Amino acid sequence: MATFASLSEGIEAVVRDGDTVAMEGFTHLIPFAAGHEVVRQKRKHLTLIRMTPDLIYDQLIGMGCADKLVFSWGGNPGVGSLHRLRDAVEKGWPNKLEIEEHSHAAMANAYEAGAAGLPCAIFRGYIGADLAKVNPKIKSIVCPFTGETLAAIPSHRPDVAIIHGLKADRAGNVLLEGILGVQKEAVLASKRSLVTVEEIVDDFGPRNLNACILPSWTIGMIAHVPGGAFPSYAQGYYKRHNAFYIEWDKIARERDTFQAWMKANVLKKNESEYAKYARPSRVAAE
């Protein structure tokens, strides 16, 4: 059964130095608050997995938390580069960052296979693409029926998954809705997990019979962090703060402006910082 805790207790309990950590959220429900807590707790030597490393991974990389990044698209969506990621890859600042690069299809299949308890995933992929030449984790199998060669990749089995959900009920079940990404798979594929949520409710109430719900017994810890996905968005709660994504380009471009921002806005703050971004309840058609 999931354990309810504060965010700092939750990160303390689930993330260890050297862990392979998947903080997921495919442009929606990105666990920003949890990522900041990892920075505050100064975790080191992490292998970070994420399809679309964006601002939160830029911050973790820039603060020296990561030794390695496993990803498929590393940019500031709709804006441009992730300057801290680039600085680490191009210049080795603040440390050399090893990268393991895949396509989206590969990453999604790798999470799916991880959730399914398989050692690898197969898909029709990478044909004619150079990534297979530079990533030794991309191999192939031959279909025993048709002779077709299919791409094979190891499944993702992270030590920890960290995601942001919409609601938890008192029993610790977590409801997601909207752009689901690979969050359910990430949790099911991981040894440990932490879910931050917008809201804790007594009961989910009437709902679609096939609603996307992670049962309590598949989750490690739950922390109530309203606004915890800000500046990304939470379906039905708040919108994406687009202006911040644009502003980040300036903040992160130089090492000193980045460090100053992190000090002021992350290191000197705590999880309650996020509450101001939350909205109390579901607004129609948001």
Add this chain to the structure above:
Amino acid sequence: MATFASLSEGIEAVVRDGDTVAMEGFTHLIPFAAGHEVVRQKRKHLTLIRMTPDLIYDQLIGMGCADKLVFSWGGNPGVGSLHRLRDAVEKGWPNKLEIEEHSHAAMANAYEAGAAGLPCAIFRGYIGADLAKVNPKIKSIVCPFTGETLAAIPSHRPDVAIIHGLKADRAGNVLLEGILGVQKEAVLASKRSLVTVEEIVDDFGPRNLNACILPSWTIGMIAHVPGGAFPSYAQGYYKRHNAFYIEWDKIARERDTFQAWMKANVLKKNESEYAKYARPSRVAAE
């Protein structure tokens, strides 16, 4: 885009002699009315695919529509044997029935891989089981990362999928809810499809953002057949007619009682027969 038609027009258009046909519904939303129409239209030499061939496949097999059955569990759920299936396998009546037998996991994976456009599926299966010895379609691959041997099976790519849905909207999108089985996969894996539905609505209205909906352009034909899943059930519309499942055991036990029943209840009837089993609208908590 899906074409709306009567059931008889729909079957006429999508099912041809010799086709591989998947009528799916995992104990819920079984397309009985459509199956009866196939019997009335006297289709022959079909290869029937279905995880759980039950009464409707017993009827199709007993009426001589099928040359082959691909399946994982062939019984009358909660009651016992399918006598027509047994008669065909054990005695070759009314014709010899070839069987290709899998496990549930294999069948579900084969539909999933078919929907995903892959030639095969891999899973951890059949270990220590004799089925792999008698079904040459069960092969294996070796994981290129761990060396583990995994079962491999060809994906299902039926000529036709036939399913029963809850609602279609005017644009021809189809909504399913409740026990979803493998119906979405069966339609997406097939070249052609026919969906019978309980109800046609102008618009699905407010719904979960992740509701199980097959877009119109993934469906061949739609026929409005209220009650079309009877004596199985349609979530929110009507319950399973358990007594008929028990009664079927008696009806199907002997060839003559079976034939008399089929003549009276299928051959001499038409699709409107099913309307009496329908209920007009969704009843809470049914």
Add this chain to the structure above:
Amino acid sequence: MTATYTPNEIMTVVAARALKNSDVLFVGIGAPSAASNLARLTHAPNITLIYESGTIETKPSVLPLSIGDGELCDTALTTVAVPEMFRYWLQGGRITVGFLGGAQIDKYANLNTTVVGSYDAPKVRLPGGGGAPEISNSCAEIFIIMPQGRGFVKKLDFITSLGHGEGDDHRQRLGVKTKGPTRLITDLCIFEPDPATKEMTVTSIHPGVTCDQIQENTGWTVRYANTVAETAPPTAKELEVLRDLHARTKRAHGEAA
């Protein structure tokens, strides 16, 4: 004090007792369903029931006649599609106890639900394996519920699902990491695998049952553990809850007809 009960009732009650509140069960129709829900309605109120039709954490008030019963879906936390059920939930290794049964069982708890006679020209064509070939190896352990009789055979006509294979470390040699059948609960007694040979061995005998009865209903020479217990008879409470459940089920299925 001891109530009278049927052989089927003690079999169900004994199976229910073996289940823990923390268990996640992969439940089949029939005795497993009755046992799982009896456990839920007595000592294990938070036990997690999953049916292969995709229903997760279902709390049926009546027993389903089939795994697709609407009752299972209506009372579930959520219901997933069948490919997901077999991939994420069963193969994903999330099930602590799976239930199996069959037409035939051998002394290593291998099961046959496929054919009597040869596969190509069967004397009796049985329904087939369904989920069993993977349930037997994906769940942490397997409980088998089967009344004893002519299905307890020396040699299976067909191995539908792996038990302990040919005994000893056969499962491990096949690369299987789960325990396999840890309990075979019958209407006469309880078998558990011998720690070394893995032969199913009687560890508890139901009240009033004799060793002769057990042997007469078993196609191999029955072995007994060093210490054999007498099974505690069903309590009045257990019987009351079980009978209420069956009565409710009968009424509900009658109504639906």
Add this chain to the structure above:
Amino acid sequence: MTATYTPNEIMTVVAARALKNSDVLFVGIGAPSAASNLARLTHAPNITLIYESGTIETKPSVLPLSIGDGELCDTALTTVAVPEMFRYWLQGGRITVGFLGGAQIDKYANLNTTVVGSYDAPKVRLPGGGGAPEISNSCAEIFIIMPQGRGFVKKLDFITSLGHGEGDDHRQRLGVKTKGPTRLITDLCIFEPDPATKEMTVTSIHPGVTCDQIQENTGWTVRYANTVAETAPPTAKELEVLRDLHARTKRAHGEAA
């Protein structure tokens, strides 16, 4: 009668015109999104838009800033998880037109969005391929929208996604059954693959653009089709709808800030 327009506007308008009402599009952010929605709001009202975030048949009233924009989900027929999107919808072969772009393109419309310089010690680390490696081969055909300039190179530093490879039947030799890039739409002209060599060849030049301009902005020797058309300029209606869309988008994104 002809309105004035920017190079970016004619590029978007030309891309929109190439889309049919019956198309199922895999849309990326930026110009593809603008072109797809312009088509939907003009001649192709029932065109199907899919974004890789899982939103199916979405009808956004404003352009998304990212593929995960709530607007896409709120206006979609339904939204599926990302593994399903890549398996059932993209790999399943349901997409008629996929859009791609990149930092670099060569004359066979292979694209680079990975690195400038060497992979292990890049001069510029670009965002990477995202969905491109599979979009390029799973969609029935690919439209590329890219302003011409220094990204039009003789040789890519890295092939992120396959276009026509080394030309001729290279795609077929690799076992790929789809058409690949059938249109490269720039701010200056339209390229289409030569039927035999598959080299991207100019088939239409935008009004007022010269061949010199095209060559100056292309890193290889530009070839022209036997018949080269002049692109019809954007109509007043096309520009009005496109500008309204951008204005609505700007207001909406401002408000959300």
